[in-house]
Amino acid sequence: MTEVEPVVSISNSVFLCELSSRGFIERLVMKGDPEGMNWVLDASYLHQAGYPDEDKLFGHFGVRVDGEDYTSSAFPAPALLRSGENRVDAVYGFGRFQVKIGYDLSGDEGSLTWNIALRNTGKGPLTVEDFGIWASVAYVMFKDPDVRRNMEQSCAVFPSVSKHFSKLACVRRSNRGPHLGLYAVEGETRSVGTFCRFENLFFHDVSPSLDGILYHRLVLVGDGLTGSSGSAAAASSDWIYGGEGEPVTIGEGASLTWAYRILPFASREEFYELAGRLGHPVWDVPPVAVKGGSFEAAVRLPEGQGPSALWLEEAEEGRVVRRELYGATEADGTFRFRLEAGKPGEKKLSLQTGGGRTDSVVFNVTEPIREVIEARADFICRELCAGPDAETPHAFLPISNQGESLGKAVFVLMKNAIGTRDARQIRKVEDGAVLYVRPKWFTEGDFRRPTPLYGHFYRIFDLDYVAHVFYLLSRFGGGELVRHAPEEYLRWAAEVMIVRLDPALHKEEREREETEMLGVYILFIEELLRDLERSPELREAYDRLSALWRTTGERLRAESDSYRGAVTEHYFDNAGFGPTFEALCRSGHPQEATRYGELLLANIGFSNDFRAQNPDRWWEALSYMIHSLWGGLSAASALVGYETLRDPEYLLAAYRSTMAVFYCYDWNATATRLKLRKGEAASTYSVAGPHLNRPDLSRNRFGQSTFTERDGEIFKGLFQGDSGYDWDMGEELAAYLAGFGTKTFLYRADGEIRCVNGEIFSEGGRYRVTSYAAYPREYHFYEENASYVCGEGEEAGVVYYADGKFERE
Template identity: 45%
Template sequence: MIENRKLMMSVKKEGYVSELVIKDDPHQMNWVMEDTYLQQADYQDADKLFGLFDILANGNKASSDGLMANIKEEKDKITVTFSAKELQVKMTYDLGKNEEALFWTIQLKNLTEKEIKIEEFGIWISFAYVMFRDKNVLRNIHNSAAVFPSVSTDYTKLSAVRRDGLGENLGFYQVKGRTKSIGTYCDYRNLFFENVSPSLDGMLFHKLYLAGGYPEKFENHDWIYEKDGLVLEAGQNKVWEYVIDTNQSPEDFYNKGLKWKHPKMEYTPLNIIGETARISVRVPAGVDAIAADAFYKDDGIVKKLAIPIREKEKKRQYSLFFKPEAMGEHKVVIKLSDGTKDFVVLNVMDRIETVVEERVEYICSSLYHDENGEPPYAFEPVSNQGESLGKANLVLKKNLFGTPDVEQVRKVENCAVNYVRKKWFVDGDFRKPRKLYGDFYRCMDFEYISHLFYLLSEFGDEVLALHDAGTYLEWAADVFELRVNPDLHQEERGKEEAQMLGVYFLYFNQLLDKLKVKGMTKKYAKIQSLWEQVMDRVDKDAVTYKAAITEHYYDNAGFGPTAGALCESNRGESTRRYGELLLANIGYSNDFRAQNPDRWWEALTYMIHSLWGGVTAAAAYKVFLYLKDIRYLEASYRATAGILYCYDTHATATSPLEKGMAASTYAVAGPHINRPDLSRARFGQSTFYKDGGIFSKLFENDSQSPDWDMGEEMAAYLENFGDKTFIMEKGDSIHVINGSYEENETEYQITSFAPYSKEFYFISGNDIILIEDKKDLRRIILKKERG
């Protein structure tokens, strides 16, 4: 064991880091994976612990697993050396260079007199990204971390964020050499079909790739990140160095980066074609930014656009802005005076109203079954799970925001009356749920159905064809009561699930308000009473974070809706408690696709998940409105840029989508070690059917449409960012969320990205001030104040 003032670490005889602890941490969290836990939980992954490696040289594989570790421990330094016939790998862990940081040096030496081709060199950096198999959820909250990577040419970094959102986190910064990528390997246990609850636990092992990372001749759509190997000349000793330091927040993480000579780059993650994209750069002392270029792919060719660099009045700060000429991902690279490079990846999309309208048109024209379909009046892909109705809810929400398309609304109405009601309820009786899962039904399905009926009730009777709006409002209330009233269920499973929170936090206040306005006082009083009982219990249990457990031992599908429901029901202290989990869950990175709410199961890697990522983003937005804390607005919008990527048919660096199509999942990791073919790809979870195991039970084949559970999150997006733009002061300028701006000496011209732009807000401290409110208002002018 070695230590300095801040950190303590140990290395086992096999050569891996077994312990890395922040000394004054009240929870004494171990920030690396523990072999003792792997053994206890029966995971066979001892070869993936921190500091172990694999290498492919001249076609020959070797790994630390098959080599003897020579360990030398000094006062505040440990050196681990692995020697093979032709190569030597030496790692030094040094806590003496800085009293509050760990320096990790990696050396790869060619022991021969000939050059060696290194096709792959990967080292496990297995931070504690683990969902413990422990019903004490505090263990997963205080002793586990989300991991947010930022892979760059010369300035790769990574933030490991404790899931409680409290105390200190770890930052990992490259200070010498180049990193190609950071991949992940997932291991898990899922007992869903064995009637165990919770049923799912698992972990991600992160791997640092210094060369290669993919099978020979591997190709995918990713043109942004490097995949090549390297050559070691005769006798050459190649060196990489990283620093591990603590931080208190995302801002502190980037400021610590400046300390370790990393540029600090801020960018707008989502941009619209034809509108100004902005990047701000602050460089460390001793270097200047000398050039900037935006790389993008157009007509299958990677093109380059030079971006002028404008130095601000403050030294070492630069402003970059440009109008993109093509849609798709843009890699914006800055070159520094010392020859190094850093970059960010931002997205350029079509106008979002076009994205939404194309998606809705596709749902209604390509996914809808008419009376001759099987089953009639359903939307594909057909599923017993209520999540599959999200696409119908999106159709209705779009038609409430834009000009109603009567044919589209009536297709959904037909679906609701002639498919949904008959399928989920025996004889259409809302008190007789049908057991669609063999011997049980899911209460969670009913929240999507209630939302469907509520949205239908928002249309005028002249648009509706089968029933009037009042009837759909009654149905919405009846199904909502079934969702939240345990007394309406005969079996214990139904009674328990009725008391669980879900996505209905997105609309329940609106439903209650409408019942009251329409004079349905009995239904209003009953549901309001049930709701207060549920929230009193959740509020009381907030100190234990009980609602963070679902079928998963720790789940943003649990604590996201909980945070949203708590603020909607005016439970301030509990909102703050669960809100911190949201902030720790939503990523930050130099790549807009790695800023998503942290989740892993549906992709078996760190991923964007459209539904649960979108619901988490919506929860963060509601917490922002309640607490007036700008961090939640910024986190919600960061996440939203990733969610929209799942609907982006103009993306060039991932799996393509035809006009109007969507895919529920994007794998952030490259490589995806479990399934290299899914690296930085968009897909649906059914792709794992071919891998067997539980997936062969969950899916009938691997060709199911990848969008089965999508739509509810887009309905939530429209409710939150669909017509609103936010402006705030930042330094000597402004910052716009859900929009962009141009400026001259006297004014700012602000353009909204909202698809149905209407409202512009100015945020000043705790005040959210409505400054413009007009339908279809796309641009406003703000005069600059003169001092």
Template identity: 45%
Template structure:
């Protein structure tokens, strides 16, 4: 073991890092995946521990597992040397040079008397991204981390965030060497169909690629990141260096980056065509900006425009802005006087109301099966899971907030009466649910159905065709009662699930209000009492974080809705406690797509997941409303930019989607080692059908559209950012969340990105104030401070 003032680490006999710990850590977290846990949980990935590697030289593949390394240990420093016939790989772990940090160096030496070609070189950096198979959820909270990558030509960094949101984290910073990329491999166990709960555990192994990473014939649409190999002249070497150091917050992560010569770049992740893109860059003392260029893809060609800068009021800080004329991803590249480069990736979309209009039109025109369909009056893709009804809820929400299309509403109504009611309930009896999963049903399905009925009850009777609004309200109440009332279930699973929180926190207050207003006091009192009972129990048990467990051993589909529900009920301390899990779960990165709520199951890699990412974003927003803490507002909007990317049919670096289509997941990793063809691309979970196993049971084929569980998250988005824009006082300037701004003489002109804008809020240190505006007012102006 070697150690310094802050860190201690040890290596195994084969040269892998077996233990990396922060001293004085009360939870004694091992920050790397270790062989002891893998063996105990019967995982076989012992070749993927931190420091293991594979390299392909002149077509010949070698692995660290093939040789016995030479390990040289000095005081506070260890070198691990792997000798092959053609190259030598040296990994150096240095706790001496920097008293509180780990300096990690990777060096490759060409031992040949000729030039060699390295087409692939990847080292596993397996930080503790683990969902432990342990019902003691505190282990998953205090001893596991999310990993948020920022990939750059010269300034790659990783934020390794402990999931509790309150203890120290790690940051890993590139300080020498050229471009790298970060891939992942997923190992998991899922016992869903064995009626086990929790049923899912697993982990991601991260791998840093210095060359290649993809199979020879693997092609995708990603034009943003490179994955070339390199050549080494005879007897030449090439090296990379990284520093691993502790931090206590997102801000400290970036401030430590500055100290390590990393520029600090702030940017707007989501932008609208024709409106200003804004950002800022703070540079280290020894750097000068040579140029800033925005790269984008138009009509199949990669193009660029120059971006102008101007000094900010803070020394070494500059503002940049430009007005994009093309939709799609934009890579903003900053070139410095020392020939190094950094970058950010942001998105430019169509107006969101157009995106929603096109999406709802696609659902109603292309996915509706109609009278002669099989099944009739349904919306494809068909699924037993209630999440598949989210798209139908979106149709109703758009017609409540935007332009009313009576025919769209009536298609949904026919779906409800002829398909939904009889599929999920025997003879349409809401007290007799159908066991769609063999010998059980899921209570979670009912919260989507109740929401669907409630939204139908919001329409005027002149719009409805088959029943009146009051009927749908009664149906909503009955199904919601089934969702939350354990007495109505015979099986133990049903009784347990009825007491779990879920996405119904998004609409329960509105449902209760309407039941009371319409005089349905019996069912109102019953549901209200059950709601208070659940919230009181979760509030009292918040120290144990029990609600963070669902079918997964640790799940933002558990702690996300829990935080949101607690916030809705003004449970301040427990909302703070669960809220910290949200802040640790929502990423921050130089790529807007890596700022999503951390999740892995549906893509088998770190990903954007539209539904659960969107629900997590909505939960963070609810916590912001209660605590008035801008960190939650900012996190919610960062996450939202990634969610909307799943609906963006103008994206250029991923597989194209037809107008109105959507894809439920985006794989952040490059490469996605389990499925390289899915690297940095969008898809639906059914694409794993061909891999067999549990996926062959979950899906009938892999040809259905990739949007089966999408929609509910856009309903949540419309309730939060759908009609609001926030202006934040930054003393000498402003920041706009869900909008952009221009500076003109003595005022700011703010343009909202909200699709159905009706409210502008001004946030200062003193208060949050709603500004005067009219419904639909796209722009407002405010005076600058003197």
């Protein structure tokens, strides 16, 4: 080997890789990519954005050995050694040990092999307490008004963490391949952590106002907190991953080694096909089952090998219980087994290969969702509705100026409209709507004069939530309402929505621009217009609002090739492209909808852990997370997309992301520090472990207000005092109730009939279908043009399917 020049470039038929003199990757591009995307974060953008994080670029590392911390960023310059034409090793000598990072494009023309070795070069044993290396791919929200930069030069990152078979799916946000897959092929990967850097100018009268970056760090040894202010005790309460942070001792002259293969992939299916070729087990396990249910699962191992051991783990009374499982290998090499769902809570399903390596998947068992819905509504009305003598009478707690805080009221009304009626609950929301909502959000109650709750401006998006409360009240009968007739609330909803959509009714540019952005009003605008059309007294309001909605639809259609709807207060936002996709579906523009649909499909995760299959979002947690509100609403938009476009990819994405969101309501969860009471909820779950900004939030549930005291003035401005951890929840449950809350679907895949949002079993020449819906009323098999819809007030928890039709027993 010979020492080479400070900057090195290597390539093969697929990749061009450029290394800096400091040993990290500056540029990784795929040849033939028309966008020329750099798949790693580069120093030039960090400097441009003012982010001081060059020490987190791809290939930098930190290690704690015998109680002392060492980092590559503090190392003057590694030796860059070339071995042949297409391999370079960066060698860092630290006295008693050496770290060698290798980048190899020579072994396989279609991949990059990333080798990592830590060698004991001193006398006696070496104790490695922590070792983490940055795999900082281009997860970035660019501060750039050109939305195509965020679509084509940025990726979402979906981690699958297991002992020997971890992988990252890095999906270009446009959903146009090639994407980038990173697969572990040697060594143990303990976890994947993130660090967030952002700037939010919300209070500076700027829109868009938010940009930022997530840096990803592979945890190879320990808990991944080298160089952070956290501690192992604070890192995680997750028994699923948290017990693997023990130090490792290396004997004199010995080494620890890891290797990852980096390859392009075109689709979710190909991501797993490539995993199988590299020796990874490929699982088929649903993300969620309902207590008392059962399901079939399968796993495919290389060359059809069956697992040498298969077991299920779950937490019971503070300890982890392991149960052995058995199954059979079929002729095609697939190992199939049946699982009884058992008690609620997270389940870790693991196997060992013949070579002694371990892989796992994590699924959840929930209470029947109906029980979750009913318990949540009861909790809100008992504990989160302020009474008439409270400091803020009739408010929905916790109090916030943002309209999202009205989601609880929306949900309670939706539950009463679709599920069990409770006059006490309806009355509490009606009192709040009249005595708290209207006077707070509108000066002197005048809908044409929104109150500037943010100092010198008001937020257009808040009006969506206000109008939704008013509209849902209008759906109840006069005998169920006390303060006004249903028609009055219908008029209020129409007037608020006219202000929401008409830019001519606003003086300032910020508000005028925001009237053109989509929001949660997409959930109810069509029903609102339908009810207005039926009311002769409100014909004028109908004409005005329907004209504004038509204008919105035509504008969205005309602008669809510019992707303007992907921008909100954030430079790229599923709160923008999700509703835009849904609006185009609902307004009869399927071709234009498909453009935004690709952004939504790229946004919804896939993983071996049900909690990492959520729509990609980071702001509310400063890490990759489940966000209950916009995770649930993005999932609901995907379901509308399936019902419009009939592509099963939307159905599968909608379901797995919906089930992730219910983790925020799960009072049986055992693997997160925050335990919930029945009916309680938390708006956010951080998937990252560790969460390097806030180690105490690693794999934990919380609300965004947790950042108020420690993480910047922006949070103090948004949250006054203790805003609790469920301030923005509710609309996602309303969206669920309109979709999976009542509907179950069948579809075909690989020659089989499969079920989404339920169980399906062959039984006596027909299929028995059991729904998981909270209020099961509809079954659809679109490929066979078959549907079953219950009559008014009826439910059907079980139906049968045979010969192209559904039937009751």
